[in-house]
Amino acid sequence: MSGPQRYPGASTAYWYGSKYPGSAMESNVIVWHTTEGTSLPDYSGGSVAPNFTARPNFAARRLEWFQHFDFDVSSRALVNAPGGVETNTLNVCQIEIIGTCDPTTHGKWKTAGYAHLYTPELPDWAIRDLAAFAKWAHDNHGVPLESGLTFKAYPGSYGTSNGVRMSFSAWNGFKGHCGHQHVPENLHGDPGALPIAAILTAAKGGTIPSQEDDMPTANEVAKAVLTYDGVIAVPGAPTTNPTWTLSSVQTEILKRLDKANVTLAAQKATIDELVKAVATLAAGVGNLDPAAIVRELTAAIESIDIHLDVPNT
Known part of the structure; x- marks a missing residue:
């Protein structure tokens, strides 16, 4: 286990290394997967977790990283059948x-x-952020920025006879980047047609090919934000609070804005009454200019910033 074991900036909020210690090794292979969901899985309490999870933040246009095991410690996302070859423990991250x-x-x-x-x-x-990880793995752990494999499109990539799954001997000698679809003793076809060439080219310092990357609509951004922590239902993805919808969130926001407007209106009415009271008082005191006092008081009040805290419930 040479080199740094934690990827800079990765969260360890979902760390499973203490529960499942794993095997120490010198990883020289990266295996890419897709979760086939839209939120961070709990991986059955970590029993089938990878080393890392990359979660998209669409608003910030970047990937957020979660680390579950050290880089050079075996994780648990591959099937390892009795006999045959090792999978999770064969120097793979x-x-x-x-x-x-x-x-x-x-x-x-x-x-x-x-x-x-x-x-x-x-x-x-x-692609940029996946390439940054690949570069870090290369610079700190010597994982080759090479693949030499075809990342086949799903569903053709599924199954033992998908045409790209490695033989036992090929797997034992492999170094570099592969997908779940390439690992022997496994059936899964993820990550499908991952643009591995573009990722590795960018990791080597090359340019990222320009793509048609339409900006998401306001509706898509809103749904992405709500789905971020699983607050609305997504097909095939369990949620913690399926009662929240876009319309219910919009209604809640409008209710809170109404409360804010009522509070501000009440404060303005109070200030108006205060100005009137001071004007009346000043009018009854000799040698004072009521208009001047009112002007100064009004200017002082208008210079105050009113900060309104809208309650969360």
């Missing part, structure tokens, strides 16, 4: 990308307006 490689799922989510990552059509910023 595993990354799950939150998103889908399935064109059917992509179509459903797109129709529903859910912002999500679809691996065959990753935006430039996602």
